[in-house]
Amino acid sequence: MTSGKLNRRDLLTGAGTVAIALAAPALAEGAFGASLRFKSDPFTLGVASGEPASDGFVIWTRLAPEPFNGGGMPSKPINVHYEIATDAAFKIIVQSGDVVADHRAAHTVHVEVGGLGPSRDYHYRFIAGNARSPAGRARTLPAAGASAKQVRFGAVGCQRWEHGFFTAYRHLADEDFDFVFHSGDYIYEYGPMKKSTPKRPIVRTMPDGFKAARTLQDYRNRYALYKSDPDLQMAHASTAFIASFDDHEVANDWKGQFEEGKIEPSPSPAFLKRRSAALQAWYEHMPVRRTMRPRRSIIQSYRSFVIGRLMTLNILDTRQFRTGPACDGGWQACPDAANPKRSLLGAAQERWLYDQFANSTTRWNALAQQVLMMRLNRSKIADEIETHMDKWDGAVAGRDRLFRAALAARLPGLVTLTGDIHNNWAGDLKLDFADPASQTIGVEFVATSISAGGNGADTKKSFKRLQGLNPHIKFYNNQRGYVRHTVTPERWQADFRILETVSVRDAPIKTRISLVSNRKSPGIRKL
Numbered sequence: 001m002t003s004g005k006l007n008r009r010d011l012l013t014g015a016g017t018v019a020i021a022l023a024a025p026a027l028a029e030g031a032f033g034a035s036l037r038f039k040s041d042p043f044t045l046g047v048a049s050g051e052p053a054s055d056g057f058v059i060w061t062r063l064a065p066e067p068f069n070g071g072g073m074p075s076k077p078i079n080v081h082y083e084i085a086t087d088a089a090f091k092i093i094v095q096s097g098d099v100v101a102d103h104r105a106a107h108t109v110h111v112e113v114g115g116l117g118p119s120r121d122y123h124y125r126f127i128a129g130n131a132r133s134p135a136g137r138a139r140t141l142p143a144a145g146a147s148a149k150q151v152r153f154g155a156v157g158c159q160r161w162e163h164g165f166f167t168a169y170r171h172l173a174d175e176d177f178d179f180v181f182h183s184g185d186y187i188y189e190y191g192p193m194k195k196s197t198p199k200r201p202i203v204r205t206m207p208d209g210f211k212a213a214r215t216l217q218d219y220r221n222r223y224a225l226y227k228s229d230p231d232l233q234m235a236h237a238s239t240a241f242i243a244s245f246d247d248h249e250v251a252n253d254w255k256g257q258f259e260e261g262k263i264e265p266s267p268s269p270a271f272l273k274r275r276s277a278a279l280q281a282w283y284e285h286m287p288v289r290r291t292m293r294p295r296r297s298i299i300q301s302y303r304s305f306v307i308g309r310l311m312t313l314n315i316l317d318t319r320q321f322r323t324g325p326a327c328d329g330g331w332q333a334c335p336d337a338a339n340p341k342r343s344l345l346g347a348a349q350e351r352w353l354y355d356q357f358a359n360s361t362t363r364w365n366a367l368a369q370q371v372l373m374m375r376l377n378r379s380k381i382a383d384e385i386e387t388h389m390d391k392w393d394g395a396v397a398g399r400d401r402l403f404r405a406a407l408a409a410r411l412p413g414l415v416t417l418t419g420d421i422h423n424n425w426a427g428d429l430k431l432d433f434a435d436p437a438s439q440t441i442g443v444e445f446v447a448t449s450i451s452a453g454g455n456g457a458d459t460k461k462s463f464k465r466l467q468g469l470n471p472h473i474k475f476y477n478n479q480r481g482y483v484r485h486t487v488t489p490e491r492w493q494a495d496f497r498i499l500e501t502v503s504v505r506d507a508p509i510k511t512r513i514s515l516v517s518n519r520k521s522p523g524i525r526k527l
């Protein structure tokens with residue numbers, strides 16, 4: 001417990017009346033009548049910030065003295081105090097206030113902090129009764145229209161508890177990032193792994209009673225387990241996260257109203273219920289705005305961040321609104337993937353994105369999203385194209401529409417940031433992937449997983465063959481880590497940060513390769 005000795009009168013000076021009277025297992029009446037005394041630390045899941053803006057950000061925490069068992073809080077709202085300071089010692093507090101940790105949202109707290117200055121660091125913390133949270137740091141974005149000289153941020157995704165330690169996050173916390181983009185698979189919904197093999201060892205096991213997540217309580221406990229990780233907590237405390245979700249926040253390869261392999265028009269009520277529980281738990285545990293809470297079981301998660309005149313970061317949602325799987329999903333030589341009705345974004349999100357393109361005022365325009373955009377053909381038959389239907393290859397016409405909208409808008413600096421496939425990749429986005437001589441309209445950087453897939457290896461035998469079939473692909477690596485992006489007005493640099501192992505703690509990190517692309521002549525090059 002951070003501050004078990006503090007009493008509530010000390011903590012809440014000047015905060016007005018906060019009447020809390022509780023009698024519940026985790027709580028006891030204190031010496032000051034209405035004061036709240038926790039018997040054990042309620043801030044077991046740390047703190048987080050997100051949604052950076054030029055005047056603020058969201059700060060997040062959850063009260064959960066018994067994190068893996070529903071949280072251990074009474075079914076009542078609890079007042080939580082927060083403080084924003086310009087110094088790490090909290091001597092200069094520039095904002096403070098009270099907010100309710102609602103029991104209907106698992107006693108999570110989402111505070112939208114505004115009125116702060118641009119391009120600077122702030123520190124934040126929470127106080128509930130006699131307990132004080134660890135402090136976090138968040139940085140505001142440059143003001144709109146400011147000529148920002150550089151932005152440095154991380155790209156991460158795919159953190160499977162049992163496959164490895166989250167060591168990459170400990171190193172990420174030292175990077176002094178402006179923010180981090182999370183491409184999803186923040187949790188994996190699966191039940192416990194049954195078998196440990198040399199190639200895929202079970203590095204750590206989930207607590208007793210954890211099974212495949214289906215109910216709201218299951219998903220809450222899963223987020224609590226993942227968020228109990230000290231390396232992940234350090235990363236969250238170090239910088240703001242821009243969160244998106246992929247499939248495993250709900251279930252493997254789901255899309256729209258459908259589970260893996262299920263085809264329209266037969267959504268199952270059981271899956272809709274599961275998706276609704278999963279998305280509710282995602283909202284509760286991510287540092288996102290309250291406008292992103294699920295409404296009619298849908299989360300409005302596509303959105304944009306404008307970083308001065310330097311960069312627009314468009315966050316895409318390739319799960320909720322996509323069409324059903326072409327040719328039943330998976331690897332396929334599938335003519336129907338080219339059907340113009342196929343879309344990974346859905347009509348409304350496509351319209352929004354192409355408006356973003358048309359109205360962009362920034363030098364760079366990034367698409368931060370989930371699944372591989374460049375073509376990945378693995379066919380062993382000449383003149384046949386076999387691609388994966390869960391990626392943009394499963395909606396070729398949608399990809400063409402996007403490229404053509406970017407061209408029509410004369411969009412500068414198109415860069416796609418991707419996750420999902422548990423390897424590092426980099427490649428050129430070609431107007432026609434079948435013709436290596438066709439125009440390169442942007443580049444794609446794919447960030448490997450934090451832990452999913454286990455240790456991996458630098459490369460794989462089949463990569464040379466794949467590169468022969470897909471000459472636009474310039475780099476591949478199959479180790480764990482994150483990508484560090486440094487964006488300046490004319491050049492984008494991606495440093496692929498990797499670990500030799502995630503099956504033991506505290507492995508060192510190194511840069512495997514640094515790749516760059518110029519804004520005016522895009523194309524992946526080695527630094």
Ligand code: FE
Pocket residue numbers: 158159185248420421422449452
């Ligand atoms: Fe994954």
Ligand code: CA
Pocket residue numbers: 185246247248420421
């Ligand atoms: Ca995924």
